[in-house]
Amino acid sequence: MxxxxxxLLGLDQAIMPVNLFWCLIGALLGTLVGVLPGLGPAxxxxxxxxFTIGLEPVTSLIMLAGIYYGAxxxxxxxxxxLNLPGEASSVVTAIxxxxxxxxxxxxxxxxxxxIGSFFAGTVATLLLALFAPALAEVGLxxxxxxxxxxxxxxxxxxxxxxRGSLPKALAMVFTGILIGMIGQDVxxxxxxxxxxxxxxxxxxxFVVVAMGLFGIGELIxxxxxxxxxxAIKAPFFSMLPSREDWRRxxxxxxxxxxxxxxxxxxxxxxxxxxxxxxxxxxxRVAKPPEGxxxxxxxxxxxxxxxxxxxxxxxxxxxxxxGLPANAVMALMxxxxxxxxxxxxxxxxxxxxxxxxxxxxxxWVGNFxxxxxxxxxxxxxxxxxxxxxxxxxxxxxxxxxxxxxxxxNSVFDLWLLAIFSILGYIFTKLDCDAAxxxxxxxxxxxxxxxxxxxMFLSRGxxxxxxxxxxxxxxxxxxxxxxxxxxxxxxxxxxKEAFQE
Amino acid sequence: MSSRLNTELLSGxxxxxxxxxxxxxxxxxxxxTLRRIGPGGFPAMVAVGVIIMGVIVALKxxxxxxxxxxxxxxxxxxxxxxxxxxxxxLTVRGAGLLISVALCSLIASFASRPxxxxxxxxYGLCLGAACSAAFILGLGMPVRIIGPWFGY
Numbered sequence: 001m002x003x004x005x006x007x008l009l010g011l012d013q014a015i016m017p018v019n020l021f022w023c024l025i026g027a028l029l030g031t032l033v034g035v036l037p038g039l040g041p042a043x044x045x046x047x048x049x050x051f052t053i054g055l056e057p058v059t060s061l062i063m064l065a066g067i068y069y070g071a072x073x074x075x076x077x078x079x080x081x082l083n084l085p086g087e088a089s090s091v092v093t094a095i096x097x098x099x100x101x102x103x104x105x106x107x108x109x110x111x112x113x114x115i116g117s118f119f120a121g122t123v124a125t126l127l128l129a130l131f132a133p134a135l136a137e138v139g140l141x142x143x144x145x146x147x148x149x150x151x152x153x154x155x156x157x158x159x160x161x162x163r164g165s166l167p168k169a170l171a172m173v174f175t176g177i178l179i180g181m182i183g184q185d186v187x188x189x190x191x192x193x194x195x196x197x198x199x200x201x202x203x204x205x206f207v208v209v210a211m212g213l214f215g216i217g218e219l220i221x222x223x224x225x226x227x228x229x230x231a232i233k234a235p236f237f238s239m240l241p242s243r244e245d246w247r248r249x250x251x252x253x254x255x256x257x258x259x260x261x262x263x264x265x266x267x268x269x270x271x272x273x274x275x276x277x278x279x280x281x282x283x284r285v286a287k288p289p290e291g292x293x294x295x296x297x298x299x300x301x302x303x304x305x306x307x308x309x310x311x312x313x314x315x316x317x318x319x320x321x322g323l324p325a326n327a328v329m330a331l332m333x334x335x336x337x338x339x340x341x342x343x344x345x346x347x348x349x350x351x352x353x354x355x356x357x358x359x360x361x362x363w364v365g366n367f368x369x370x371x372x373x374x375x376x377x378x379x380x381x382x383x384x385x386x387x388x389x390x391x392x393x394x395x396x397x398x399x400x401x402x403x404x405x406x407x408n409s410v411f412d413l414w415l416l417a418i419f420s421i422l423g424y425i426f427t428k429l430d431c432d433a434a435x436x437x438x439x440x441x442x443x444x445x446x447x448x449x450x451x452x453x454m455f456l457s458r459g460x461x462x463x464x465x466x467x468x469x470x471x472x473x474x475x476x477x478x479x480x481x482x483x484x485x486x487x488x489x490x491x492x493x494k495e496a497f498q499e
Numbered sequence: 500m501s502s503r504l505n506t507e508l509l510s511g512x513x514x515x516x517x518x519x520x521x522x523x524x525x526x527x528x529x530x531x532t533l534r535r536i537g538p539g540g541f542p543a544m545v546a547v548g549v550i551i552m553g554v555i556v557a558l559k560x561x562x563x564x565x566x567x568x569x570x571x572x573x574x575x576x577x578x579x580x581x582x583x584x585x586x587x588x589l590t591v592r593g594a595g596l597l598i599s600v601a602l603c604s605l606i607a608s609f610a611s612r613p614x615x616x617x618x619x620x621x622y623g624l625c626l627g628a629a630c631s632a633a634f635i636l637g638l639g640m641p642v643r644i645i646g647p648w649f650g651y
Contacts, residue, residue: 165559171549410591429509
């Protein structure tokens with residue numbers, strides 16, 4: 001009953017015209033940028049984040065969430081039509097989806113992806129509504145020591161899916177934490193690493209860092225590869241799946257939803273792992289398995305359901321514990337802080353309209369995408385024929401205006417330039433930027449909780465293992481770390497990044 | 500570039516550099532005691548962590564030797580893109596958003612081939628007009644469309 005009331009409160013928020021409008025804009029912008037190859041959801045969100053700051057907190061979050069799942073829809077569209085996964089989580093969709101498109105069944109593949117995503121989104125929303133409040137109550141028991149350990153777990157988990165070796169990813173996390181230390185120390189007001197620049201007193205804005213590392217960094221990399229990008233137009237006629245298609249997609253969608261919802265909950269995994277796992281399982285249960293890789297509808301239905309379910313449930317740790325599960329959630333975390341709202345277990349009780357509004361809006365947004373996107377596919381594919389030559393100057397202009405408008409300060413543009421260079425260097429050195437952004441956003445809270453915990457324990461480090469919850473979280477972090485180092489899992493991880 | 504400088508070695512060295520800079524920076528700050536950790540304590544710890552990881556990565560790079568992936572860079576595009584951002588920053592207040600966006604877009608377009616200056620210049624002006632309409636007239640961004648350099 002309580003859940004139903006809460007969902008109604010959320011629905012109330014979600015269908016307010018202003019929220020509905022920005023939800024649609026977010027979802028469409030997300031799809032647009034998701035369709036354009038080269039910019040993933042993290043890049044998209046960092047580019048568009050500055051423009052959401054003027055909105056009400058709930059509206060801005062609704063829009064950002066819309067960008068996130070919109071990008072996922074867009075990503076699978078290009079994966080199917082052009083064999084160009086717009087983002088990592090639709091890599092597996094491309095395998096069978098593109099084959100379907102080559103056989104003239106692009107419409108069916110797109111419809112399957114949309115239907116699977118919508119179904120998975122609905123189930124994941126319900127799961128969120130049922131379990132999030134309980135998890136938040138656990139979170140209320142957390143003190144500084146528990147928070148410190150939770151963030152350690154989150155940071156370690158974020159490395160699981162990072163490209164490159166473990167020491168590199170750890171070094172990137174640490175570098176991010178250090179960049180987060182720039183500015184005035186919260187407790188003593190001592191200036192740190194500011195090199196005399198007063199503009200740095202409030203710290204380096206994370207949007208500028210994310211924009212430079214993800215947005216412009218990726219763009220420069222794309223510019224080097226534009227020559228070999230050829231748009232292959234796949235013909236597609238019928239959108240409607242046949243009865244046989246419906247029969248074949250039902251079970252994969254259900255399995256994908258289940259796997260995705262579970263994996264999405266784990267910090268660090270999110271949509272990517274969910275899609276890979278779902279595809280692998282379908283391949284195993286399929287009889288005969290030969291169809292896989294040759295345009296099996298199951299190979300589209302399962303990963304698309306799983307990545308959407310995973311995307312949705314990865315909001316749970318953020319909204320209940322204040323722990324961003326991946327780089328995209330870390331950007332959400334930053335957006336909440338910029339809006340003056342502390343993400344954490346008190347979010348549900350202090351701002352129920354935000355929590356439930358965002359959750360229900362994700363469902364509403366998914367529905368809008370289902371209805372709008374299929375007819376719009378023609379437009380999206382036309383956009384792909386738009387020359388990149390005209391596109392990237394516009395993206396750079398948006399980044400520049402966005403960075404400038406954060407604080408109406410030209411200084412942020414110099415920072416953007418610096419982090420763009422750094423982003424390019426990191427890509428060249430094969431260092432994944434996502435762990436750095438995680439470290440940057442979690443760093444200040446990590447330090448604060450560490451210092452508070454040490455104060456409470458009168459300087460004894462044993463506080464982190466004496467408290468049972470904290471100890472449990474640290475053990476989990478060690479287990480995750482061991483899993484990465486162990487050769488068996490390591491090879492699976494390598495395989496996943498072959499693409 | 501020497502073939503001994505593979506990506507692992509270079510990233511290791513980069514991390515050692517970053518860590519050292521932050522470690523040096525934190526030496527000026529008070530470390531405090533374990534009970535009351537000062538502003539320098541935590542960053543110094545993390546900086547040491549970066550250095551250690553950097554050493555591990557660099558050692559791996561040395562061990563790989565010439566077998567490692569050599570670094571290939573073509574900095575001209577980076578320079579152009581960075582220049583377009585810097586130009587935007589230098590002109591946005593003085594010249595106004597319209598011109599500033601047009602310049603930024605024009606310079607950015609140097610990074611791709613074929614380069615058509617007139618077409619891209621016109622495109623930049625259109626972009627500038629669209630951005631002025633959307634951000635200044637629409638969202639109330641506090642910048643002039645045509646700035647004080649033009650006598651307004």
